Amino acid sequence: MADREERRFAEVPRESIRLMAESAGVELSDDVAALLTEDVCYRLREATQNSSQFMRHAKRRKLTVEDFNRALRWSNVEAVCGYGAQDTLPFRPIKEGDLFFVEDREVNLVELALATNIPKGCAETMVRVQVSYLDGKGNLEPQGTVPSAVQTLSDDLLKYYQQITRSILGEDPHLMKVALLDLQSNSKIAALLPYFVYVISGVKSVSHDLEQLNRLLHMVKSLVQNPYLYLGSYVRSLVSSVMYCILEPLAASINPLNDHWTLRDYAALLLSHIFWTHGDLVSGLYHQILLSLQKVLSDPVRPLCSHYGAVVGLHALGWKAVERVLYPHLPAYWANLQAVLDDYSVSNAQVKADGHKVYGAILVAVERLLKMKALSLSVNAEGGIGGLPRPGGIMGCRESSPGLSPPPEPLSEPGLGIASHLHAGGAGCPWEDWTPVPLPAMYCELYSFFGDSLAVRFSTGPSLGNSPPAPLAQPPTTRKELPGGTANLDTARKMPQLTANLNISPRQDGSPHGEQGGGVGSAGASQSLARSSSSSSVQRSRSSSSRPGQRPSGLSRDVFPKARFNPLPAGPPIFSFVIGGRQMGRRCQGRRFQTTFTPSQPLSAVSSRTYAHKLPVIGRVGKPVRRWTCSQYSLHLPL
């Protein structure tokens, strides 16, 4: 009979009891342990039994920790604290020995108290009335039928769902807008959330259709912005869909005519939006995202568009993410990217173009990293007198940059769950070893990569390390330019111009900043290079040593400066790309980043067809990287 099965109780083994006793400093003999075990089991069962009445009277179906604690309290037993969280608790084994335990992480109270991302308050409980059944009729469900999973949706909800999906994924852009607007503001669609999430997870099946992907992303955005929706664990699903758009080598990317870059940019923005607004719903989300981005970045077999996605994703997650993941990876990644960029063969053209996109994205990311770091340092220096003795450390920066820096979990905690799995798979710097690099060193290193392409200029002299005023003075100037400088100006100054026909002017004249800073920067860099290169990774030093003779100055990477001056006299221009980086100082969200992409159709179309079957991949560059021999071109910008 059924009750025979029900009699199988959870039993606490004798060993556990003995272990517990030992930890309390009591040695138990065998029979005592046996007796105690039985008693413990019985008491547990009794408490469970008693707790069920609290569940029943609370009119719930789910027994909560709170119920159990109440039962304990009423039987004069101390309640067990610390398990009230909504999330399931991971029950982890220790490899050696059959020991299982519940993960109990330490919470840094100081950090918690000073955290600026105060979780959103719960929505107010409210009562809404609705005439469900008029005169006992209007019963939309067929009476008496057993509702299946689908039928639990009422008819009008089902209709709504169909209408919405149809208009969002349909042809009419106007309809789509209306639908998205409604999705953003409708308070009664909570029941449909799983269905929408399911639809959105369909990104994987429409990866050839940019338009559809875009619409699905818009749908995500609307759902995320809907104030009445509690996304709960669906956040994870939404994030994975968005991440797909950011990171995957979408089928649509095969055709270079498709502007999948914008999609990735948009998806990255969306990701950061989800993360900042709903990141607190899923624990460990930040780490999972970072880890998967890192994994992609460190995988050379991935196409460049994936790398691009990873970079913009990191950028969108804030400068902390860039500092944590992108920056340590840069030396390793640089070699590969350099190889692509240096290959001027025709067959490599597409790959190279992609490489430039990645380069641009990285540049923008690290620029903001530098700026924000300097800013946080300066704020920290001002506020730090009061007794925050962490110079330039990431913790010190925390409270200084609201809205940008604070991820919901402390950065130093190890990843869990899926994240740890990812972590094991991903090759990268382990979180534990990570220590913030001081700004000067970082700047030097970055400068060694980007040279004057870096719009941020610091005096990198040895004095910088112990003189905060320098960075303090610097950021305001860059900041000041932000609102004033037009997109075009910014583009011209900050982004590498890879232009075959100069269809936009470089506008060197518009960047006095670069002019001044260039001199200082290069001088500083030359001094600091020796220092930084010693500390830089082996790989980078290898890559830099691989072409020692190219750069007379030997300071910065030469590709882009060269590319900027090269185009006019160079041979037949095959590609016409504009990689525009724009800084948009919108609200207080920090600067957003966007690229525009205008392919010159006839030319690229011809060549791309040849390579249409394969995506630009660093790892697939077959031929040896051609050395750049014309060293006279590798000069700094003659501004």
Next chain:
Amino acid sequence: MAAVQDAPVEADNEKEIKTETLNDAAGNHASAAGGVIPSPPVASTSSSGPAKAGGPGSEEQQTLMAVLQFLKKNNFVGAVDVLRREAGILEDSDESQGQELAASALGGAEAGDATCTLSRASSCTTSTPAVAAAPAKGARCAVVCVSAGGEDQPDVNVVLSAYSQQGDPALYQGYYSGLKKFVESVLDCHRAELSQLFYPLFVHMYLELVYNNHETEAKAFFEKFSGDQECYYQDDLRVLSGLTKKEHMKGNETLLDFRTSKFVLRISRDSYQLLKRHLQERQNNQIWNIIQEHLYIDIFDGMPRSKSQIDSMSGSLAGEAKREANKAKVFYGLLKEPEIDVPLDDEDEEGENEEGKPKKKKPKKDSMGSKSKKQDPNAPQQNRIPLPELKDSDKLDKIMYMKEATKRIRLGPESLPSICFYTFLNAYQGLTAVDFTDDSSLIAGGFADSTVRVWSVTPKKLRSVKSAADLNLIDKESDDVLERIMDEKSASESKILYGHSGPVYGVSFSPDRNYLLSCSEDGTVRLWSLQTFTCLVGYKGHNYPVWDTQFSPYGYYFISGGHDRVARLWATDHYQPLRMFAGHLADITCTQFHPNSNYVATGSADRTVRLWDILNGNCVRIFTGHKGPIHSLAFSPNGKYLASGATDGRVLLWDIGHGLMIGELKGHTDTVYSLKFSRDGEILASGSMDNTVRLWDSIKAFDDIETDDFTAATGHIHLPENSQELLLGTYMTKSTPVIHLHFTRRNLLLAAGAYNP
């Protein structure tokens, strides 16, 4: 009427009880006062047998024997001698000690214990007519059934000591399977009745084994026979199965329930004789002892009942109700309403017709005795319970009510009510209780976070009265003074009441909408003012969670019930309870006032519903038949019927006057948390955890049974299997469990629940 019908049976019954008295002359009830050792049975038709040496002794004697055995075993010869010599004296002290223990063990009974004892004593007298004939009331010659009087004395030690006698543990399985074989071999008509014995016997044999430390035997016994038990005992069996040690028996409530109350069985005389003969032939004393000590067999003459009849009535923790328990007269009629001159201004003529009707919250189904304005013969005396006088505002409200009532829609199978659903959004699984005011203008919710929230569901916002300083400033003579005292700044759609320190499990509005009651896990009931939105009183009395509370339909009184198994009647201006209703064997889970405010019904986790008389605190009805804890109760507007819903998803209908089950409504698949009759009683609405509201044709349900000739004497009714015919509609919600239902004055059905995404 009931009394007349019952008369001949009672005579029989009396005779029966008398013979029983002879059989078990010694009796064995805990409340025996003296220390005299009872004499062995004189004219024993049933041989008490050798195992039961010294006759079926009272508990104190058994304790003594146990002690003696213990001393003997441990070779304390001297002590044994002394003990024997001083047996009489010792017994006295033991007894008093036991009584003390008993008093202290009864957790809920402190100050107001007098009420309790009163009710107990009176229930003794009412339930046992034979006692009157017996020479000494309450003495040991009182029959088996009198021991019911002692059931409220859960003295663990005394009770457990009853298990000190034991047979050979190895033979228990044999005994049980022997009985099983016997029951299987008897005629079909007796089998169902005798099968009732299995469960209590099983439980007591198992407990006996456990008590005597035969753990392995007990486990084997359980393993072997637990599968045979009726499925509705699952929950109790689960508790039992966890219990394998004597030490665990002490604190176990379920066990205590078993030991402190006799399991009541109803068996026809023929079946009983069969059983007795069998046990005598087999010399099966172990089983016989258990039957004698722990079971109460209510013997009736006539046809043995069928399996379905038995099943419909069984399921409660302590068996069925004794017939005597439901014999008391209940005045279920409605009180006469005070005459109020209704200003017939612009109302249509219907208003005039309605004028003659009783002005009541819940008007009668048909105007029984009200047209002629005569007193309903079934109604209690108008002043049986002192009720508060009507204030002017109450009269105004009554007038409003009557005006509304004229616009009421007559419901029926053809005209079903419209349903409005009040959904609590963002309740985060925390909504635990809901109530509407009678005029449906306010809704209150109790929450697991200890708050009570009140919403106005009309455009009129909730305002509190100005502070004392501001009140001084207003012109008290002005006409709109009532308007002026309100603080406009405080107007809001909802108010939150803070005060409890645990989940709020019940809320109830006063009929005049000035007060709100809430009860909580923290053991208190709180009275809130809806003028100031502050807590006025915290009623402390329940020491354990209070599961439900309910205002009287006339205000002033309220009832509360909780984990301490005692329901308390309070008046708002007394900080101590007026009455305590003790008798339930498990938590009181829901409470409800009778429309005439003279009775309260309580539903319990012991799977019984009890009806209590407020006047004297007596338990006047015990309804058994539910198979799970009862979570909702509703009186029909005419006061004649009671509906109860339980965790098993069934709704049972009861005739209060006759004390009979008259209907079973099957359909819900989960706990029924809410029941409500329409204003005229034609429709019963039930709301459940399974996210549905169901409407039932209550007229038909009652009519079907009324045309039937009750067989009221025996109380054995054949329930028609007509749930599907009675079901008028099933209405799904959108994943929202229905936890409260309310009919507006115009018969619009309001339902409430929290959305569970």
